Amino acid sequence: MFSGVPIAHTRAAPEKCELSSRLGEKVRFPTSDGFDLPGLVLGGGSRGVLFADFLGADVCGWISLGQQLADDGYQVLLYQGRSTAPTMDADIGAAAQELADRGATSIIAGGVLHAGAAVALRAPRISGLAGVFLLHLPFEPSDGVNVPTRELEAVRKLDVPVFIGADSGGEEQARRFAEAASRDTLAIEPDAPGGVEVIKDGEPMRDKLRAFVLASMPVPAYERWRWPVGGAVALLVLAALGVVVHRRRRGRTA
Missing domain, CATH: 1.20.5 (Single alpha-helices involved in coiled-coils or other helix-helix interfaces)
Structure with missing residues (x-):
C-alpha cells in the first residue's frame, strides 16, 4: 500500500456496478491522493493482470475475461476508477501496488480508450511490469496536429511486449503505436465493437488478448x-x- 495515506480519512469512490463477492474477493485500496477504490480480485498467484477502468464503465465488462484468466492461473484485479488524467494515473498506480501487496511479482496492465492511454503513461512506473495492452486508443486519425506525443513516447520507451487492438477506424493510430513499440502485437478487427465490448464472449479480440497474456507472462507450472x-x-x-x-x-x- 502507499504509505502515509490515512484510511480513516479517505473518500470512497462510489460503486457503479455490482462487484459481487460471489465472483471473487471484494477489496478496497487507497490511492495516493486520498481515495478508497472498490475492486474485485479473481484468482491468485505471482502473475497479476490489471484491468484499468475509466469512469467505472469498464469494470463489469472485464469480469468474464478476468474469470477466464483466473482459471488460467492469474491473479486479476478489476476496480472502479475515476475520470481525469491525474486521478486515473493515481488509480492505476494504486491498483498495481495492490496486486504487488498481494504477491504479484509480474504484472500485465492495460485498458480501453482513455484508461489504456493512462496505462501507457503510467507503465514505466509499474513495478514488475511484464506487458501492456491498449485497446481502442482515444485518438483521431493523424491530421498533422492531433498527434498523441506523450503516449507514443511512453510506449517507445517500454521494453516489454505491447498489445495494441483497434477496429478499422482506429487502425492508423494503432499502427503508429505498434511502430513505436519495440515488441508489439498488433490486432486489427475491422468490425470490432467499441469500448470494453471488444473483449466480450465470442469476440476475436478477446481470444487474441488472452493469447497475448499467456505468451507474454506464463504462469509457473x-x-x-x-x-x-x-x-x-x-x-x-x-x-x-x-x-x-x-x-x-x-x-x-x-
Whole structure:
C-alpha cells in the first residue's frame, strides 16, 4: 500500500456496478491522493493482470475475461476508477501496488480508450511490469496536429511486449503505436465493437488478448497446479480422517 495515506480519512469512490463477492474477493485500496477504490480480485498467484477502468464503465465488462484468466492461473484485479488524467494515473498506480501487496511479482496492465492511454503513461512506473495492452486508443486519425506525443513516447520507451487492438477506424493510430513499440502485437478487427465490448464472449479480440497474456507472462507450472493439487490433497486427508473415525466407532461397538 502507499504509505502515509490515512484510511480513516479517505473518500470512497462510489460503486457503479455490482462487484459481487460471489465472483471473487471484494477489496478496497487507497490511492495516493486520498481515495478508497472498490475492486474485485479473481484468482491468485505471482502473475497479476490489471484491468484499468475509466469512469467505472469498464469494470463489469472485464469480469468474464478476468474469470477466464483466473482459471488460467492469474491473479486479476478489476476496480472502479475515476475520470481525469491525474486521478486515473493515481488509480492505476494504486491498483498495481495492490496486486504487488498481494504477491504479484509480474504484472500485465492495460485498458480501453482513455484508461489504456493512462496505462501507457503510467507503465514505466509499474513495478514488475511484464506487458501492456491498449485497446481502442482515444485518438483521431493523424491530421498533422492531433498527434498523441506523450503516449507514443511512453510506449517507445517500454521494453516489454505491447498489445495494441483497434477496429478499422482506429487502425492508423494503432499502427503508429505498434511502430513505436519495440515488441508489439498488433490486432486489427475491422468490425470490432467499441469500448470494453471488444473483449466480450465470442469476440476475436478477446481470444487474441488472452493469447497475448499467456505468451507474454506464463504462469509457473507449480502455481498452475497448486490449487487443484491442494484440493486433491485436502480430499485425501478428509477421506483418511473418515476411515479413522469409522474404525474407531467399529472398535467401540465390538
